[in-house]
Amino acid sequence: MIETQSLAKTYGRGMYALRGLDLAIAKGDFAFLTGASGAGKSTLLRLLLLQERPSEGRVVVGGRNLADLDRDEIQAYRRTVGFVFQDFKLIASKSVFENVSFVLRVLGQPIEQQRRRTYQVLKWVGLQHRLQAMPRELSGGEQQRVAIARALVNEPHIILADEPTGNLDPDLSLEIMSLFREINASGTTVLVATHDRELIRRVGRRVIHLDQGRIVDTPEPRP
Amino acid sequence: MTVVGYACDEGWASLRRSGRSAFVSIGTIAIAFATLGGFLLISVNVQDVLDRWLDAAEMSVYLHDAVSDAERAALEEHLRAQAVVAGVEYVSRERALDRFRVDFPELRDVAEGVGENPFPPSLEVRLRPDAVDAAAALSRDLAGRPGVADVRYDQRWLSRLVGIVTAARVAGALATAILMLGAAFTVAAVVRLSLHARRDELEIMQLVGAPFSYIRGPFIVEGMLLGGIGAAVALASIAALYSTVLGSLGSNVAGVTDLTEIRFLGVAELLLMLAGGVLVGGLAGIIASRAIR
Numbered sequence: 090m091i092e093t094q095s096l097a098k099t100y101g102r103g104m105y106a107l108r109g110l111d112l113a114i115a116k117g118d119f120a121f122l123t124g125a126s127g128a129g130k131s132t133l134l135r136l137l138l139l140q141e142r143p144s145e146g147r148v149v150v151g152g153r154n155l156a157d158l159d160r161d162e163i164q165a166y167r168r169t170v171g172f173v174f175q176d177f178k179l180i181a182s183k184s185v186f187e188n189v190s191f192v193l194r195v196l197g198q199p200i201e202q203q204r205r206r207t208y209q210v211l212k213w214v215g216l217q218h219r220l221q222a223m224p225r226e227l228s229g230g231e232q233q234r235v236a237i238a239r240a241l242v243n244e245p246h247i248i249l250a251d252e253p254t255g256n257l258d259p260d261l262s263l264e265i266m267s268l269f270r271e272i273n274a275s276g277t278t279v280l281v282a283t284h285d286r287e288l289i290r291r292v293g294r295r296v297i298h299l300d301q302g303r304i305v306d307t308p309e310p311r312p
Numbered sequence: 313m314t315v316v317g318y319a320c321d322e323g324w325a326s327l328r329r330s331g332r333s334a335f336v337s338i339g340t341i342a343i344a345f346a347t348l349g350g351f352l353l354i355s356v357n358v359q360d361v362l363d364r365w366l367d368a369a370e371m372s373v374y375l376h377d378a379v380s381d382a383e384r385a386a387l388e389e390h391l392r393a394q395a396v397v398a399g400v401e402y403v404s405r406e407r408a409l410d411r412f413r414v415d416f417p418e419l420r421d422v423a424e425g426v427g428e429n430p431f432p433p434s435l436e437v438r439l440r441p442d443a444v445d446a447a448a449a450l451s452r453d454l455a456g457r458p459g460v461a462d463v464r465y466d467q468r469w470l471s472r473l474v475g476i477v478t479a480a481r482v483a484g485a486l487a488t489a490i491l492m493l494g495a496a497f498t499v500a501a502v503v504r505l506s507l508h509a510r511r512d513e514l515e516i517m518q519l520v521g522a523p524f525s526y527i528r529g530p531f532i533v534e535g536m537l538l539g540g541i542g543a544a545v546a547l548a549s550i551a552a553l554y555s556t557v558l559g560s561l562g563s564n565v566a567g568v569t570d571l572t573e574i575r576f577l578g579v580a581e582l583l584l585m586l587a588g589g590v591l592v593g594g595l596a597g598i599i600a601s602r603a604i605r
Contacts, residue, residue: 172519195517196526197314
């Protein structure tokens with residue numbers, strides 16, 4: 090599903106964020122991307138979301154080299170990828186419902202479908218009682234669940250999450266991780282960047298360990 | 313919801329959120345379009361007057377008192393053969409005196425005090441409009457013909473006036489274009505501000521793969537609304553100024569020109585200006601929204 094070949098990203102002369110990265114994540118996989126701050130986790134996710142372009146090497150997703158995509162194809166590709174960020178990135182002026190339905194609205198979906206699907210995913214993340222609440226009225230865990238609902242609403246093939254539990258306490262973090270596991274159970278490929286080793290240990294999935302932009306080891310997932 | 317519906321909804325909402333900056337933008341557009349409208353209003357009325365004058369263009373061919381019938385007939389025949397001539401009328405000395413008495417009754421005594429009829433016989437030649445140069449050539453040609461005492465053709469100043477009006481119109485168009493450019497930049501700046509205010513939303517739209525028509529559309533609509541409203545404000549201001557000035561001039565200009573002949577801009581001109589406002593605003597919106605990549 091996701092494959093990188095000799096992938097490198099540099100910022101300035103000789104400042105490697107990623108170097109020589111060869112990685113393969115199969116369809117339906119759940120993998121953690123871990124490493125210290127500056128190891129290259131977020132850079133890899135940004136390259137997968139096409140927010141940045143590689144300096145060297147290739148990123149292939151679903152059999153397509155992302156470097157070959159033109160502007161409109163990039164947008165079409167992004168519709169197949171859901172994203173979740175540490176800072177939630179919710180729109181402060183929109184309600185919970187609007188934050189999620191907004192995605193379908195800007196994709197031109199019919200209004201009835203927008204409403205039905207939005208309610209469905211918000212119910213799935215357990216927020217059906219907070220549809221009209223504004224983001225500022227929600228706890229961190231609730232905000233992240235809205236972000237997950239937004240990532241899921243368009244039924245993506247891949248979910249990318251960058252430190253999704255970074256602002257949450259351990260119990261809430263586990264709650265969020267159980268949502269990701271359920272998403273993965275339905276066949277969606279999930280890649281979560283986190284430096285929370287305890288969380289990784291408790292969830293027990295494939296781990297890709299980055300250090301100074303290189304993969305240092307990829308231990309097999311624990312049962 | 314279609315992209316147009318979405319763009320209109322969001323564009324209008326964005327305009328309402330823009331507040332003071334939108335007000336400044338509409339004001340700038342209004343000034344530019346008021347200038348354009350003012351020039352247009354003056355221009356169409358001056359043109360109407362010029363057209364009337366050109367339509368009424370005449371040449372007076374004064375004849376010697378002793379002109380023979382044959383010479384007069386030859387002159388009339390020669391004139392009627394000219395393409396520039398629309399009509400020829402002979403005015404005898406007696407008829408010229410009668411006309412003078414009717415047109416200037418207060419000067420009746422002056423004419424009678426002279427004793428002998430002071431008016432020469434003449435041929436009044438009606439000319440076709442837009443033939444100032446040909447008429448001037450004809451005037452020179454007539455001056456040397458038998459029986460002709462004098463030729464009065466005063467349309468050269470009219471052609472100079474047409475030239476001056478054309479030059480003023482070009483200067484007005486240039487000034488308007490410069491103002492319009494300034495207005496477009498102001499609209500673009502306001503749209504950029506909206507863009508900045510909605511940067512989080514834009515980032516999310518890009519990340520979820522929204523088509524660019526959905527991302528940029530609202531900003532283009534916002535620019536179109538700013539331009540359209542600005543042009544409408546300008547037209548309303550010109551209309552108010554027009555009726556105020558016309559009302560106050562009433563007694564002052566009576567006798568110099570017929571006020572009923574001064575007209576406001578026509579429907580086509582008004583619609584053209586509104587469309588121009590929408591177009592300038594839309595273009596500014598397109599330019600501003602190109603910052604989204």
